[in-house]
Amino acid sequence: MSDASLHSTPITGAAAGEPDLRDYFALLKPRVMTLVVFTALVGLVVAPVPVHPFVAAVSILFIAVGGGAAGALNMWWDADIDAKMRRTERRPVPSGRVSPGEALGLGLALSGISVVMLGLASNIAAGLFLAFTIFFYAVIYTMWLKRWTPQNIVIGGAAGAFPPAVGWVAATGGLSLEPVLLFLTVFLWTPPHFWALALFVKSDYADAGVPMLTVTHGPDSTRRHIIAYAVILAIPALAIAATPIGGPVYLISALALNAAFIRGAWIVSRRSTAVAEADHFAAEKGLFKLSLYYLFLQFGALLIDASLRSAGLLPAWGWL
Numbered sequence: 001m002s003d004a005s006l007h008s009t010p011i012t013g014a015a016a017g018e019p020d021l022r023d024y025f026a027l028l029k030p031r032v033m034t035l036v037v038f039t040a041l042v043g044l045v046v047a048p049v050p051v052h053p054f055v056a057a058v059s060i061l062f063i064a065v066g067g068g069a070a071g072a073l074n075m076w077w078d079a080d081i082d083a084k085m086r087r088t089e090r091r092p093v094p095s096g097r098v099s100p101g102e103a104l105g106l107g108l109a110l111s112g113i114s115v116v117m118l119g120l121a122s123n124i125a126a127g128l129f130l131a132f133t134i135f136f137y138a139v140i141y142t143m144w145l146k147r148w149t150p151q152n153i154v155i156g157g158a159a160g161a162f163p164p165a166v167g168w169v170a171a172t173g174g175l176s177l178e179p180v181l182l183f184l185t186v187f188l189w190t191p192p193h194f195w196a197l198a199l200f201v202k203s204d205y206a207d208a209g210v211p212m213l214t215v216t217h218g219p220d221s222t223r224r225h226i227i228a229y230a231v232i233l234a235i236p237a238l239a240i241a242a243t244p245i246g247g248p249v250y251l252i253s254a255l256a257l258n259a260a261f262i263r264g265a266w267i268v269s270r271r272s273t274a275v276a277e278a279d280h281f282a283a284e285k286g287l288f289k290l291s292l293y294y295l296f297l298q299f300g301a302l303l304i305d306a307s308l309r310s311a312g313l314l315p316a317w318g319w320l
C-alpha cells in the first residue's frame, strides 16, 4: 500500500454504506464552492472585455468543475483527519461509502477535464491558471501547509482567492490592478472567515492534530489576529471602489460591510473564552455568518454596478 492510500484509510463497518450519487456530489464540496464560483463569475463579468454569454457560461461551469475536483482531492487526502472530527466524520470517504481510490480518480479526472475545457472555451492562460489553483489547494494547502503550520489558512487561503482572477483572465487573457484587488480581498477575508469558525470548533482540530492557530497559539491570539485581518481587509476592499469596476452601489456596500465586519471582529477580539462559552459563542458564530454575507454582498454589488454600466445608467467610474 502506498503512503497516500495508507494516509486516507476509510472507516468501514457500521458507518459504511452503499454510495449513491449524492456521495460523489458531496466530494465536490458544493456548498463552499458556490461562493468560490460566484466570485469567479463576478471576476469574469466585471472585466472590461465583453464575453459571449455562451463562452461565459461554459467558462464558469468548468471553473466550478475545477473547484469541485480540488474538493475531491482534498477529501481523498484528508480522510484520516476528517474521520477524527465530528463536523467531517460523515463525509463520503471517512464513512466508507466512497473509496479513497474513487475520490482520487474523480478529483484527477475532473481536474483534467476542467482545465482543458476552460482553456478551450476561453484561453490557455485561464486554463493554466485554473490548473495552478487546483494544485495550490490540493497540494500546497491540503498536503503540505494544513498539517504543518498555523499559517496554513493565511498562505493556503490564496487558493480560494485566485478564482475571481481566473474569471478575469478567462475574459481578458491577462491581469491588471482590479483582479489583484479582488484576489487580495478574498485572501485577507479568508483568515477571519475561518478563524471565527475555528474558535467554536477548536477541540475538533486539536483532536485531529491539525495545527490551527486556535490550537497552537490559543483563542486569545486568534481573536487578535481576526481583528488585525478585518482591518487590513478594508484596504483592498475599499480600493476596488476607486477602480473602473467600482461604482456607487459597491462604494456604499463596501463602506457598510467593512464597518460591520470590523465591528464584529472587534467584539470577538474583546471577548474571553469564558464569556464566549457562557453565550455559546454567539458573537463568533455571528462573525462567521457575517463573513459569508460580506463576500457575497460585496461581489454582488460589483455585479449590480456592472449591470448599471452596461445599461448606460452609470458613467465611466474610477480614478485608480
Ligand code: HEM
Pocket (backbone or CB within 6 Å): 031, 032, 033, 034, 035, 036, 039, 152, 153, 156, 157, 159, 160, 161, 186, 190, 193, 194, 197, 292, 295
Ligand atoms: C483555506 C481557506 C478556507 C478554509 C480553511 C475554510 C473553511 C471552512 C469551513 C471549515 C467551513 C465549515 C463548513 C463546511 O465544512 O462546509 C466553511 C464554510 C464555508 N466557507 Fe470556507 N474556508 C476557506 C475558504 C473559503 C473561501 C475562499 C470561500 C468562498 C469564496 C469559502 C466559502 C465558504 C462557504 C460558502 C461556507 C458555508 C458552507 C455551508 O453553508 O455549509 N470558504 N469554510
Ligand SMILES: CC(C)=CCC/C(C)=C/CC/C(C)=C/COP(=O)(O)OP(=O)(O)O
Pocket (backbone or CB within 6 Å): 029, 032, 036, 063, 064, 066, 067, 068, 070, 074, 078, 088, 130, 133, 134, 137, 146, 159, 160, 161, 163
Ligand atoms: C477553482 C478552484 C480550484 C477553487 C478552489 C477553491 C478553494 C481553495 C476553496 C477553499 C475552500 C475550502 C473548502 C476550504 C476548506 O478547507 P479544509 O479543506 O481545510 O476544510 P475542511 O476541514 O472542511 O476539509
